[in-house]
Amino acid sequence: MDNMCEDRAMTVFAADGRHRVAVLARDGVLPFELSLVHRLFGQARTTAGGALYEVVTCAPVPGEIRTDADFTVTVPHGPEALAEADTVVVPGSAADHDGSFDPAVTAALARIRPGARIASICTGVFVLAAAGLLTGRRVTTHWRASERARARFPDVTFDLDVLYTDDDGVLTSAGAAAGIDLCLHMIRTDHGAAVADEVARGTVVAPHRASDQAQYLTRPVPQPRTSSTARAREWALANLHRPVTLRDLAAQEATSTRTFTRRFRDELGTSPGRWLVRQRVRRACTLLECTDLPVDEVAAAAGFGTAGSLRLHLQAELGVSPTAYRGTFRGRT
Structure with a gap:
């Protein structure tokens, strides 16, 4: 029987060198979470239009699977x-809420090969x-499940103040929408910011919500008509090459710096300064990937001023130097 399974495994994925992603569907699976993996990884393409990933759906027992909606999936x-997978993704299921676990799922997970991303x-x-x-490990989950998670698994560190975590190849995300952020993070890690941004553009979602952004806001989101910071953010993105101060941002919304900062945190869950640094890092990454500009010119175009400043921020955000980042992602796809 084991030999038969091994023989079948060789036919699951095409032998074409693409990164292999297996999505494990379970009884009661949430359809949105199941499909978003295919949608995002499936859109990642080389500059020539070739698919970068092959995504397949599997189950402990193949066949018809009940979802938490009024339909099933085959x-x-x-x-x-x-x-055979390089990455295994496990969406949530309605069964997770009542604490019931199928031993066949644990047995299936035992098949994951060493070194695979989970x-x-x-x-x-x-x-x-x-x-x-x-x-x-340090992980996260939906904040509503936090008390149950911590009580059931005291040997796991649950951080409920983040959208997703990446602990040396084991990644977790909060609610369903944070699964989008997590998939984009994996695509960005594999193929760089330009590919991930293109996937986000095709899906019409934010290209990058930082992992440490709050899961939810303690106050209601202000009404955009009176307090949105969108105009200031749009202006900042068009002027990243220039020095941008908090006063400049507040002026775009005709408000005080104190009011602007409060509204910004209410809306995005982070400070204007932290958001601005991340946008500069993203711009620098795109330029390192897609142009031959010298590092000092990349630093100037992204608003860091000097190559030293860019190096410092890129190291803090991504753990690599500009040269190492370019060496990894320039012309990779």
């Missing part, structure tokens, strides 16, 4: 797909923790 592959969306983290894959 899953063509069994757990053998996990043994990710969960929302309450899919419960399955990874139950399988012993998160012991000693």
